[in-house]
Amino acid sequence: MTEQRKSIHGTWSSKWTFILAATGSAVGLGNIWKFPYMAGDNGGGAFVLVYLACIVVIGIPIMIGEIMIGRRGRSSPANTMRFLAAEANTTKAWTMLGATGALAGLLILSFYSVAAGWAMAYVFSGFQETSAQAVSGNFEEFLADPVSLIFWHSLFIVITVIIVARGILKGLEAWINTLMPMLFLIIILLCIYAMQTGAFMEGLVYLFKPDFTKINSDVLLAALGQAFFTLSLGMGAIMAYGAYMPANQNILKTAFVVAALDTGVALLAGIAIFPIVFANGLAPTEGPGLVFVTLPIAFGNMPFGVFFGTLFFILLSIAAISSSISLIEPGVAWFVESLKTKRSYAAITLGAFAWSIGVFSALSFNLMSDFKIFGMNFFEFTDFITNQIMLPLGGIFIAIFVGWVMKKQNVLEELQIKEGFIFNVWFFLLRFIAPVLVGLVLVYFFI
Numbered sequence: 001m002t003e004q005r006k007s008i009h010g011t012w013s014s015k016w017t018f019i020l021a022a023t024g025s026a027v028g029l030g031n032i033w034k035f036p037y038m039a040g041d042n043g044g045g046a047f048v049l050v051y052l053a054c055i056v057v058i059g060i061p062i063m064i065g066e067i068m069i070g071r072r073g074r075s076s077p078a079n080t081m082r083f084l085a086a087e088a089n090t091t092k093a094w095t096m097l098g099a100t101g102a103l104a105g106l107l108i109l110s111f112y113s114v115a116a117g118w119a120m121a122y123v124f125s126g127f128q129e130t131s132a133q134a135v136s137g138n139f140e141e142f143l144a145d146p147v148s149l150i151f152w153h154s155l156f157i158v159i160t161v162i163i164v165a166r167g168i169l170k171g172l173e174a175w176i177n178t179l180m181p182m183l184f185l186i187i188i189l190l191c192i193y194a195m196q197t198g199a200f201m202e203g204l205v206y207l208f209k210p211d212f213t214k215i216n217s218d219v220l221l222a223a224l225g226q227a228f229f230t231l232s233l234g235m236g237a238i239m240a241y242g243a244y245m246p247a248n249q250n251i252l253k254t255a256f257v258v259a260a261l262d263t264g265v266a267l268l269a270g271i272a273i274f275p276i277v278f279a280n281g282l283a284p285t286e287g288p289g290l291v292f293v294t295l296p297i298a299f300g301n302m303p304f305g306v307f308f309g310t311l312f313f314i315l316l317s318i319a320a321i322s323s324s325i326s327l328i329e330p331g332v333a334w335f336v337e338s339l340k341t342k343r344s345y346a347a348i349t350l351g352a353f354a355w356s357i358g359v360f361s362a363l364s365f366n367l368m369s370d371f372k373i374f375g376m377n378f379f380e381f382t383d384f385i386t387n388q389i390m391l392p393l394g395g396i397f398i399a400i401f402v403g404w405v406m407k408k409q410n411v412l413e414e415l416q417i418k419e420g421f422i423f424n425v426w427f428f429l430l431r432f433i434a435p436v437l438v439g440l441v442l443v444y445f446f447i
């Protein structure tokens, strides 16, 4: 009945574009860097199982809700929430959800950029070493050097800011159409390499055979946080992209496609990495360095390894950029709308903010390594607060807003579906299961 609000920022020309952009946001360091080391730190199979359950039962339903909110509001997450709150005759306080989400995005960007800097630096690493010892030594040496970490961190932020300042849509399609499939192919190649390390089965068992005794509140929260992080949920990135989505696109199908692609890449990365870990006597609990001490061994030992290794880290850096632009976009879009600033000013200001916080993350591997907050260094702490607290909380509020605050007929209208089995399952998951489970995990963790 109501004609949809026109987006201030325009809409994407084709349905494909939203899928590309959302996949570009979702697939990034979260899949290739974070997923494997989180799985390794949290006991392997048990973590993976909980993570997959979180994707299906919590992640996909919330993703559908977040896209739907974004498309209905058609502006930056903060203003979208304000508009939809008004439409539902409720308090303007919901604007806060968009605002805190934008802040979460900048905080994530601050450390994401440090890790993305590692990926960029590895483009030039040459892949000459073949032993685990030499490769680990190189990584440790690299982390000990504050100047180069800050250099690569700065470069990554600058690239992100330039792309966002020019408007996120330019160039995005080309990347995802051609480069993302290439990244996918190299990961398959790495899986093939992993098959002949002699520890392939060991890796698979580690990743897919859950040891239920390992599940505790830490593992639950880590897996839940990872599900939000990898799907880019709970802070408005997907909402911001939803604002550009054509009115006639099927939101449910789209969410499934994006989640499936994202999960596929993460699992393949795990399948490639763990056999290398075991074959080389490394520990799965290596932490954030895990990909940087495993994959270079593979590239060092395979034919044309220099070529594939260099290409891999170029593609990984680009995958990180297509995620980082969505981390800053909620804030930038909001600045542009509310303060009427130029995109470039907004991008530079917010980029500088994320950069300065990120400097402390870069330093937490060297000069500030003794500085601990609740036993975590600055990098780990920002990661923890954002992924495991802010994103799940944002997710609960998104679920509550769609499930309890919005008028059901508006939800149906925006999703363009009829009330039926699929809708009912989704709505039930969103109203009850997602907020209750996320709430329980958070409460369980804190007590």
Ligand code: PHE
Residues within 6 Å of the ligand: 025, 026, 027, 028, 029, 030, 031, 108, 228, 229, 230, 231, 232, 233, 235, 237, 323, 324, 326, 327
């Ligand atoms: N999903 C991205 C990744 O896996 C990170 C991200 C998180 C992007 C939250 C946007 C919002 O790398």
